[in-house]
Amino acid sequence: MRRLRAILPPLLLLALLLVAWQFAARQDMIADFLGLDPQLVPAPSEIADSLWTNRALLADNAWVTFQEVLGGFALALAVGVCFATALHLSPLLRRAFYPLIVASQTVPIIVIAPILVVWLGFGIGPKIAIVALICFFPITVNTLDGLETVDPEQRKMMRSLGAGRVQRFRRLELPTALPYLLSGAKIAIAVSVIGAVFGEWAGSSEGLGHLMLVDNAQLEVARLFAAVFVLSLMAIALFGALALLERRFAWWGKDR
């Protein structure tokens, strides 16, 4: 009941917007206002129609993009957690690397994407690399922050209970950092699909990003919208999955 009350207002708003859009598009109001051919402004019903008729094509391309997203995310997760751990354990490494990691975020990914395609080819490689580059920062910084939030009193207590460096890391610092890691991962996964699309735009023959380029060139606007819709759905589903993991395995973060 409480969840229904939370979900209901945004759902109603969404329905209202869709109805308004449907009406405006059907009456050619949007196209007239923009001075366009009505064909270029699909109504939600036409997008839904395109979604259904192109379901196999969309699913195939979504699968490609999904693999790129998951591969890049997994890579960023593994490297990010290792990196955060190393920086946490070594103050020297931390001083050396931390400013560079922050500075690296100022380099726009769209600029790097074509370079990565040149280096890694047209396969899945450069897409995974771009997704990983986007996901790396929030995961690493959040995990590192989490590791640093450990209460010094708890550290003293663990030492007194006989815990050495490894035990303190495993039984105190890692569990403390886990909720931080997961909120970093949630931010990462939300932007990861954008990374995959950039990667595909820079050079590819499949994937939702590639399909968008094709639809754009062919003025298949309804299918373009359908591809965007599928992409959003994927991002929301991945985010939801991580939120579930967080609730199941890192619920104590909400205790603070």
Place this chain on the structure above:
Amino acid sequence: MQTSPAHSVETDETLTEPNPDSPADADRGMPRVAHGLRLRGVGHSFGELEVISGLELDVEPNRTVALVGPSGCGKSTALELIAGLDEPRRGTISIGEASDAAGRLERAVYMPQRDQLFPWLRAIDNAALPLRIAGSSRREARETARPLFERLGLTGFERVRPRELSGGMRQRVAFARTLLAGKPVLLLDEPFASLDAITRADLQEWLLEALATEPRTTVLVTHDVEEALFVADTTLVLSSRPARVLEVLARPVTGPTERAAVVTDPVFVAARDRALRALAGGDRER
């Protein structure tokens, strides 16, 4: 630097002598040997700030000493130094044979002010934490912790998460964790400071009993004079920073452990007044 003579905790005839051959009670993580504690001319400072100066203290094996003093007088620092978490700038601290930090770390366990239970562990796993650190499997550790849980009146709460426990229960789980470290010396840093008056009185009674059945050499830091006199064999009243000993009081009422009866005994009241006067006087001197 202010110094005061060494204060020995008087031993009565019921005191069990430390026996190096006493068998280890592995099931409960009982320490092998009872250890005494000795501080000689201990001084410590953080930068320019001198927190402890010329502190002398003797605690016989399996006796309880309370340190009472105004907040910020260096009591907690003293405990951390005894625990072996740091070396004092001056003087020596020895537990049994060990006078280095590593040796003390092995022999003493420090219980911090707040219970510091880990929210991600169930109550029993929090208590069994030192056993897990020592390398036991989760099942072994739980089996070992269970009898102690029972004796601390925590039966039925083994699988409960800390946030679902009351303050008094959390404190008892924290105490179980401290005991299961299996160290002969307990260092308790204001263990009941965060509790309401009724729970605190309950737990003081309970601690007295727990220490009677699980004897350990104990240093209790508190700012509550009544708590000190009720729980400890000897109470040292400390001055404000840098801490030095103003007054030494033996347990005023021996025998009964019913708090209500003890704290209203005229002898106890007189001792409390003496301690409070010493505390107030120590502050006026400055």
